[in-house]
Amino acid sequence: MEEDEFFGEKTFQHYCAEFIKHSQKIGDGWEWRASKDCSDGYMCKTHFQVKNGTAMSHQGTSAHVQTFLPVEEAVDPPLDDFEVTETTTAAEVIKYEYHVLYSCSYQVPVLYFRASFLDGRPLALKDIWEGVHECYKMRLLQGPWDTITQQEHPILGQPFFVLHPCKTSEFLIPVLKNSRKINRNVNYITSWLSMVGPAVGLNLPLSYATAASQEEGNVSGQGKKRSLHSTFPVAEILGLFCIWLCPPCWTQHFLSLLSPLTGH
Amino acid sequence: MTDDKDVLRDVWFGRIPTCFTLYQDEITEREAEPYYLLLPRVSYLTLVTDKVKKHFQKVMRQEDISEIWFEYEGTPLKWHYPIGLLFDLLASSSALPWNITVHFKSFPEKDLLHCPSKDVIEAHFMSCVKEADALKHKSQVINEMQKKDHKQLWMGLQNDRFDQFWAINRKLMEYPAEENGFRYIPFRIYQTTTERPFIQKLFRPVSTDGQLHTLGDLLKEVCPSAVAPEVPNTVLPGEAKIEPTFEPSRIAGGRKASLAVKCWASQGPSRVFIARKKFHWFRTKLKQQVFRAGVQKFQL
Numbered sequence: 001m002e003e004d005e006f007f008g009e010k011t012f013q014h015y016c017a018e019f020i021k022h023s024q025k026i027g028d029g030w031e032w033r034a035s036k037d038c039s040d041g042y043m044c045k046t047h048f049q050v051k052n053g054t055a056m057s058h059q060g061t062s063a064h065v066q067t068f069l070p071v072e073e074a075v076d077p078p079l080d081d082f083e084v085t086e087t088t089t090a091a092e093v094i095k096y097e098y099h100v101l102y103s104c105s106y107q108v109p110v111l112y113f114r115a116s117f118l119d120g121r122p123l124a125l126k127d128i129w130e131g132v133h134e135c136y137k138m139r140l141l142q143g144p145w146d147t148i149t150q151q152e153h154p155i156l157g158q159p160f161f162v163l164h165p166c167k168t169s170e171f172l173i174p175v176l177k178n179s180r181k182i183n184r185n186v187n188y189i190t191s192w193l194s195m196v197g198p199a200v201g202l203n204l205p206l207s208y209a210t211a212a213s214q215e216e217g218n219v220s221g222q223g224k225k226r227s228l229h230s231t232f233p234v235a236e237i238l239g240l241f242c243i244w245l246c247p248p249c250w251t252q253h254f255l256s257l258l259s260p261l262t263g264h
Numbered sequence: 265m266t267d268d269k270d271v272l273r274d275v276w277f278g279r280i281p282t283c284f285t286l287y288q289d290e291i292t293e294r295e296a297e298p299y300y301l302l303l304p305r306v307s308y309l310t311l312v313t314d315k316v317k318k319h320f321q322k323v324m325r326q327e328d329i330s331e332i333w334f335e336y337e338g339t340p341l342k343w344h345y346p347i348g349l350l351f352d353l354l355a356s357s358s359a360l361p362w363n364i365t366v367h368f369k370s371f372p373e374k375d376l377l378h379c380p381s382k383d384v385i386e387a388h389f390m391s392c393v394k395e396a397d398a399l400k401h402k403s404q405v406i407n408e409m410q411k412k413d414h415k416q417l418w419m420g421l422q423n424d425r426f427d428q429f430w431a432i433n434r435k436l437m438e439y440p441a442e443e444n445g446f447r448y449i450p451f452r453i454y455q456t457t458t459e460r461p462f463i464q465k466l467f468r469p470v471s472t473d474g475q476l477h478t479l480g481d482l483l484k485e486v487c488p489s490a491v492a493p494e495v496p497n498t499v500l501p502g503e504a505k506i507e508p509t510f511e512p513s514r515i516a517g518g519r520k521a522s523l524a525v526k527c528w529a530s531q532g533p534s535r536v537f538i539a540r541k542k543f544h545w546f547r548t549k550l551k552q553q554v555f556r557a558g559v560q561k562f563q564l
Binding site: 035106154157158 | 373375378395458460464466
């Protein structure tokens with residue numbers, strides 16, 4: 001609709017579609033849901049977690065992807081059925097739902113999520129907050145508009161928790177600008193979600209990042225393999241990780257440190 | 265906006281006469297009398313009902329009380345919607361006063377946001393103001409303000425201080441002389457007939473050929489089902505230029521406010537208990553509003 005939109009809604013939907021394609025390949029469970037009038041929609045995923053912190057194995061992806069180091073990822077062959085290794089009672093299993101919506105006001109993606117026990121009892125904000133890693137809590141508490149708050153889901157009308165979107169473009173725009181400079185395709189949904197997701201218990205397997213690079217390799221038709229290919233997204237994610245944790249005034253500083261890594 | 269000061273005041277001072285009744289299954293030590301209150305249309309339920317809470321808690325035991333919530337004809341009321349919006353959406357066709365049921369247990373987790381303190385209401389309100397400014401000015405005006413200005417905006421709303429509020433809000437309602445308006449109009453359209461809570465889309469105040477968009481243009485584009493096709497003399501004020509209010513919500517709320525007051529006045533003020541010191545003041549204001557509602561066409 002608008003040419004001057006950097007993250008227009010159509011761009012958002014395009015990158016979500018690409019993201020979901022890869023999710024389907026590796027069985028990560030993301031899907032698109034259209035609103036009733038089909039004018040828009042959102043990306044969503046449900047996963048289950050036992051309260052003591054060990055996630056249940058779900059269709060082949062390792063749940064403990066807390067590291068950003070370039071390790072050889074031993075992907076288990078995808079399981080046909082959802083297998084549950086459950087030794088605890090039903091009351092301790094928590095169902096997490098993650099929804100990725102587009103905010104036309106801020107022109108960025110927004111992460112909505114909610115958690116409940118299997119019997120339907122929802123988790124309170126303080127319980128969710130307990131699950132947030134210490135290093136994220138500090139950053140999240142910097143301003144009342146940068147924290148997790150409870151809000152009404154704009155399409156479903158039900159209470160969800162939301163990571164406030166107003167600072168998203170500050171760290172996303174440099175990523176896109178930089179990648180366009182060097183003609184590298186970046187799926188900004190992948191970049192953004194890999195940044196904000198872990199703060200609320202949502203981890204992305206590393207293959208999402210390399211998938212985006214591979215798509216670009218196919219499009220350009222070049223067989224040339226860049227040796228830094230497997231580490232490039234890692235450096236990017238590491239750098240962005242630092243940026244996100246720091247106050248906005250440090251963003252420029254870190255970006256200038258990062259550019260030798262992201263350039264070739 | 266200075267020539268619209270009358271309209272701004274009428275929107276701000278709009279009131280809805282309400283009767284609060286305790287839910288019959290709540291456990292009480294003695295009979296709970298209903299509580300009458302004039303609710304400000306522009307405020308939020310949990311911000312203006314401290315007296316209601318105190319009134320009913322007097323007849324209940326501490327252990328039977330948890331988070332207060334409100335309901336109208338079986339529908340839990342979303343405290344994060346402005347009061348005027350809730351009334352227009354759910355009860356505008358019913359007789360006044362607005363009958364709201366008060367609950368202290370079985371909080372409907374799937375329908376309502378929690379409101380543990382006034383800070384939550386402030387955070388929600390400021391987040392709405394911020395989002396509206398993101399649309400109007402790419403957040404430049406709100407971000408350039410100091411924290412004390414944000415605080416003044418909130419305190420103006422909380423304490424019903426029109427001048428205090430508008431001293432800051434007028435900055436959010438200005439645009440550079442060379443522009444014809446805001447970047448985008450902050451609006452939301454609420455309907456009871458849809459599952460979706462509201463319609464919100466990007467909409468420019470001026471068309472590509474420089475024509476000012478009207479409310480009718482907006483509705484035709486984002487909510488065509490609400491516009492009666494090709495019928496003259498429709499209810500919608502199609503010729504009115506879009507003048508956004510400070511709330512990024514509801515359309516034509518101002519007109520309903522005056523109508524509500526008008527209907528209420530005909531039923532007589534004797535059915536409403538008002539704080540004694542405000543009663544006399546209110547009667548004078550009421551007469552003024554009824555007179556104005558009769559002769560003035562609302563523009564929004």
